[in-house]
Every structure is written in structure tokens, then in C-alpha cells.
Amino acid sequence: MRIRAYLWSLMVLLLCCVCTAKAADTADATSAAPATAELKVANRSIMVFRGNLLGESPEIRVARAKAAIDEALEGHAELTVTVDSVQNSYMVLLADRRAFFVTPNDLGPDDSSVHEAAQQAAERLRQVVVESQEARSLRFLLVAAAAASIATLIYLALLRALHWMRGKLLAVLVRVMNRHAESLKIGHTPLIDTGFLFPLIRRVASLLYWILVLLASYEWLSFVLARFPYTRPWGESLNSYLLELATYLLTGMVNAIPGLAVVMAIFFIARGISAFSRRLLQRLSRPGAIPWLTQETLIPTERLTSLAIWLFAIAMAYPYFPGSGTDAFKGLSVLIGLMISLGASSVVGQAASGLILTYTRTLRPGEFVRIGEHEGTVSVVGMFTTTIVTGLGEVLTIPNSTITGAVTKNYSRTVQGAGYVVDTTVTIGYDTPWRQVEAMLLEAARRTEGILQRPKPHVFQTALSDFYPEYRLVAQAVPSGPQPRAELLSMLHANIQDVFNEYGVQIMSPHYLGDPREPKWVPREQWYQAPAQLPKDPE
Known part of the structure; x- marks a missing residue:
């Protein structure tokens, strides 16, 4: 019986080799590989066939093997499973009957040799034989x-x-x-x-x-x-799955320890460099070291330096994060970068404007400025917005890009010492001596509490219009908040009205449609009407 099985198997393999050689000569090199088929008996996987044998596809080989095994299992005799080699293949025998062949074409990615694959398949078949006997007991x-x-x-x-x-x-x-x-x-x-x-x-x-x-x-x-x-294969698969899951988690944790150690080392190095750079910048901000590095620019410079250090540290530590090489991690990184690039353009513009205001020192907290139509005292110069407090007690938050794109008037930068500039404009007719108008404006400034006499207030004739000249009073006030400045202007305007009323000069400017009968001019003897004073003779 065994010799006859050997002879028959040898003939089958020789014929298979001849057919395979002839098919290789005539088939196209790009032809598709045959489909695979799995041999399962009694709910247990025995073997996966991947190649053709004597013109039989893997599906037909599975059907023949299953029929032979089922026929052998139906008997009540003791069944033994053996493996015999036939040239470069192996034949699995079940009670001296051929069950199936294992050829080199059947090797999977996890199989190292045909002999090993055949032995594993035979061991699974032995287990099926034992389980079939147990199922009858x-x-x-x-x-x-x-x-x-x-x-x-x-x-x-x-x-x-x-x-x-x-x-x-x-x-x-x-x-x-x-x-x-x-x-x-x-x-x-x-x-x-x-x-x-x-x-x-x-x-x-x-x-x-x-x-x-x-x-x-x-x-x-x-x-x-x-x-x-x-149902034993299902129970074994459940146990193996739990063990594989626990092993996978423990292995992942152990494998992640070196990477996490590198990340921690990079973290502590970046933290030390950031602290060192902060102390270095604080020493360099002392007067006489670096002109552009002052107490005002120290804080944003520290933040920018720290941000650059930590961004570089994140870039260096990125490959060592657990899972950084997975597609999910890469996709998440791309998504975050896309969101930042699409939604942060205005934020980056505001931050750049804030840096321009900070390093050019256009505005400083405590200064009185006029930005477009808004006027008040600067309270905070931030990275994205600047806050000013108006004379009416309003708190205005202005985007930094608006400030860099508008004309800013600073009333505190050009004064002598502490304080700010206060000014007002009046228009008086040509029939009032300009010396008298200047003297009345200076008298009103002297009466206003809060306006400094040193430096002295000045009156400028800013325009000679058709109906009147324009007079502008410019003075310096003591440092104070925005609300006292509004009160100061109110007191100054009230004193101007009082002084002009005392000397009988109307503030309302003339507008007319024709020339008057008498020329509108000031005789020389009226040039120095009170409170104007004659110029002193030079000694």
C-alpha cells in the first residue's frame, strides 16, 4: 500500500513538472497568480493552498483534501498522521492515505521552508483527529x-x-x-x-x-x-488574542521608553537654554549694552526667543514621540498645519504689527495719543491689540494693524519733562488786533490750573482765511489721566470765553456777502489794546 502510494505520487509530481514547464514557456509573464484557498476541517484551519497542482486550482485541491480527510475520519480505527517527502514537496498521509500535498508554491510569508509548513499542517491535522475522536466520546x-x-x-x-x-x-x-x-x-x-x-x-x-x-x-x-x-478553535483564538493584545501593549510601552527618554532629555535641555537666554537678555537690557533692547522690548524679546527655542525642541523631539511614524499621526499633523495656515493669517498679521509697535516704540503706556478719530491715554500695548482710555472714560481696544496703517499723533513724546501737550483753536475777525488775541489766549492759559508756565504756552497763527485768522494755543500740562485732560480742556475753553467777554471781543467769526462801508483794519494806536503790552525798549 505505501509503495503504491509512493509510485503514484512520484508520477503525479513528474507530470506536474512537465505541465508546469510547458505552461511557463507559453504563458505570459504578467499573468495573475492563482487565488488562495483555506483547508478547514471541523472548524480548524489546516493549510492554505496558494499554488496549482497538476492543473488543479487551490479550490479544487481543498475540496479533494477535505473529502479524503472526512472519509478517513468517518471510520473508527486509529488514525495516524505522517509526512513523507517527494522530491522538493511533501505529502501528508492520514492512515496510509494521501490527504494533501505541500508544494513550494504553497509557502506563505511566515513559512521558512516547505518541510516546516508540512510539519505544521500535519500537527494541525493530528489535532483534528484527536478532536474528532473526542466528539464521538x-x-x-x-x-x-x-x-x-x-x-x-x-x-x-x-x-x-x-x-x-x-x-x-x-x-x-x-x-x-x-x-x-x-x-x-x-x-x-x-x-x-x-x-x-x-x-x-x-x-x-x-x-x-x-x-x-x-x-x-x-x-x-x-x-x-x-x-x-x-468550538475549541474559537476559545483558543480568544485566549491568544488577549495574550497578543497584552503583549502588544507591553511591547509598545517598553519600546517607547527610549524615545520618551530622549524627549525628556530634549525638554530639560530646552528648558535650561530658555532660562539661560532669559537671564542673558536681562543683563543685555541694561542701559548702554544694546540700544534696541530696553525694558520695554525685553519682555517680547524674551517671549520670541523662548518660542524659537521650544519650536526647535519640538522639531527635534518629534521623531521620538511614540507613534510619530504612523499614518494617523502624520495625518493629524497635516490637518493641524492646514488649519493654522488657513485660519491664522490675520492673527500673524496682528502679531507682526504688535512687534513693529513694540520695537519701534511708537506707543508707550501712559502716553496721550490720537489714533485716527480716537484720542486717549495708552494703557496696554499688547501683541495683537492696543488699549487706550478716552477722556470720557471709554476703554477702546484697537487692532495693531489699524494703528500701523493710520497716522498716530503722540502728545506726550515731544514735551519737556513729564506731561503732555494740550492745544485748542479759535477764529477771530480781522478787526480785532492779533496781539490782543494772543494776549487773551495766554491769559486764559495762565488762569487754567494744570497748565504749566514753564515751558511757556505759545500762540500760533495757523491760517489767514477769507473772513478771519486762525489762532492755535499750544501748552504743556502736568501728567495725569485721560479724564483730567478732558476736564483741563473744558476749564481752558471756559477761561477763554471769560477772558474774551471781559475785554469785549466776540469769538463768533464774521461771515458776510459784500464789502463793508468802512475797511476792516486795525489802526496802529489800537495794536496794543489791553491786555496786550507794548514791547520793551532794548537797553
Whole structure:
């Protein structure tokens, strides 16, 4: 019987080699590989066929092998599984009958040799033979059912014990929490609010409880399935999957330790360099070191330097983060970069404008400025916006890009010493001597409390219009907030009206349609009307 099987197998292989050589000469080099087929017997995978044999596709080989194995398993005799080599292939025998061939074309990516693949397939077939015998044994099935019943009782008792332990644990935690919450106080105020802490503890205990329930259910199911021959592959797969998952997680954690160590080292190095650069910039900001590095520009310079250091550190540590090489991590990085590039254009513009204002020192906190139609005292010069407080008590937040694109008048930058510039404009007719107008404006400035006499106020004739000249009073006021400045201007305007009323000069400027009968001019003897004074003779 064995010799005849050998001769038949040798003939089959020789014919297969001839057919394969002839097919290789005539087939196209780009022809598609045959489909694979899996041989499963009694719910257990035996072998995966990947190549043709004597013109038979893997599907036909699976059908023939399954029919031969099922026919052999139907008998009640002892079945032995052996492996014999035939040239470069191996034949798996079941009770001196051919079950299937394992050829070099059947090797998978995890198989190292044909002999190893054949031995593994034979071992699986031996297990199928044992399980088929166990499935026919009434005694074995009764023992398996008894074991499954005992496991089920233990499983139910374990679930009840877990439920009881959860209740006991919550009660103990509540007592401990209440006892320590009473002791942790500052004065009469407790540091821990038990009303918010108890729901959190209850949720954590419930989460732990359900994790243990799922693990117990998983182990119970795998144990029960492994007791019976037909469902044993499912139970083994459940056990192997759990072990593979635990091994994968532990391996990933262990493999991530060197990368995390490098990340921590880069973190501490970047932190040290950032602290050193901060101290260095503070020393360089002293007067006489670097002209552009002052106390005003020190803070933004420190922030920019620290930002550059940390960005470089993140770029260096990126390859060492766990999972940085995965497609999900790369996709998330691309998504974040796209979101930043699309939504941060205006933010970057505002930040650049803030840096321009800071390093050019266009505005400083405490200065009185006029930006477009807005006037007030600068309170904060930020990275993105600048805040000013108006004379009416309004707080205005102006984007920095608006400030860099508008004309800014600074009333505090050109004064002598501390303070700010205050000015006002009046228009008086040509029939009033200009010397008298200047003297009245200076008198009104002298009467206004808060206007400094040193440096002296000045009156400028800014225009000679058709109906009147324009007079502008410019003075320096003491440093104060925006609200006193508004009050100062109100007091100055009131004093101007009083002085002009005292000397009988109207502030309303003339507008007419024709020339008057008498020329509108000032005789020389009226040039120095009070309160104007004659010029002193030079000594």
C-alpha cells in the first residue's frame, strides 16, 4: 500500500513538472497568480493552498483534501498522521492515505521552508483527529459539560462578589472622604467639596467594576468554548488574542521608553537654554549694552526667543514621540498645519504689527495719543491689540494693524519733562488786533490750573482765511489721566470765553456777502489794546 502510494505520487509530481514547464514557456509573464484557498476541517484551519497542482486550482485541491480527510475520519480505527517527502514537496498521509500535498508554491510569508509548513499542517491535522475522536466520546462530552457548568457557576458567583465589593468599596471611600474632608480646611472653608468629589469616585468605581466584569466574561467564554472540540478553535483564538493584545501593549510601552527618554532629555535641555537666554537678555537690557533692547522690548524679546527655542525642541523631539511614524499621526499633523495656515493669517498679521509697535516704540503706556478719530491715554500695548482710555472714560481696544496703517499723533513724546501737550483753536475777525488775541489766549492759559508756565504756552497763527485768522494755543500740562485732560480742556475753553467777554471781543467769526462801508483794519494806536503790552525798549 505505501509503495503504491509512493509510485503514484512520484508520477503525479513528474507530470506536474512537465505541465508546469510547458505552461511557463507559453504563458505570459504578467499573468495573475492563482487565488488562495483555506483547508478547514471541523472548524480548524489546516493549510492554505496558494499554488496549482497538476492543473488543479487551490479550490479544487481543498475540496479533494477535505473529502479524503472526512472519509478517513468517518471510520473508527486509529488514525495516524505522517509526512513523507517527494522530491522538493511533501505529502501528508492520514492512515496510509494521501490527504494533501505541500508544494513550494504553497509557502506563505511566515513559512521558512516547505518541510516546516508540512510539519505544521500535519500537527494541525493530528489535532483534528484527536478532536474528532473526542466528539464521538460521550464520556468526554459529559466531562466537558460538567466543567462548563462549574465554570458558569464560578463566573456568576464572581459577578455577584464584584457587585458586593463595589458597594462596600464605595461605602468605605465615602467614610474616608468625609473624615479627611473635615480635616482639610483653611479657617472654616473646606478644601474638598464632597458634593462634586463623590460622583467622580462613583464613576471611577463603576468603570473599574465593568472592566473586571468584561475580563471575567471574556475568560469564562474562552474557557467554555475550549471545552468542546468544535468550538475549541474559537476559545483558543480568544485566549491568544488577549495574550497578543497584552503583549502588544507591553511591547509598545517598553519600546517607547527610549524615545520618551530622549524627549525628556530634549525638554530639560530646552528648558535650561530658555532660562539661560532669559537671564542673558536681562543683563543685555541694561542701559548702554544694546540700544534696541530696553525694558520695554525685553519682555517680547524674551517671549520670541523662548518660542524659537521650544519650536526647535519640538522639531527635534518629534521623531521620538511614540507613534510619530504612523499614518494617523502624520495625518493629524497635516490637518493641524492646514488649519493654522488657513485660519491664522490675520492673527500673524496682528502679531507682526504688535512687534513693529513694540520695537519701534511708537506707543508707550501712559502716553496721550490720537489714533485716527480716537484720542486717549495708552494703557496696554499688547501683541495683537492696543488699549487706550478716552477722556470720557471709554476703554477702546484697537487692532495693531489699524494703528500701523493710520497716522498716530503722540502728545506726550515731544514735551519737556513729564506731561503732555494740550492745544485748542479759535477764529477771530480781522478787526480785532492779533496781539490782543494772543494776549487773551495766554491769559486764559495762565488762569487754567494744570497748565504749566514753564515751558511757556505759545500762540500760533495757523491760517489767514477769507473772513478771519486762525489762532492755535499750544501748552504743556502736568501728567495725569485721560479724564483730567478732558476736564483741563473744558476749564481752558471756559477761561477763554471769560477772558474774551471781559475785554469785549466776540469769538463768533464774521461771515458776510459784500464789502463793508468802512475797511476792516486795525489802526496802529489800537495794536496794543489791553491786555496786550507794548514791547520793551532794548537797553
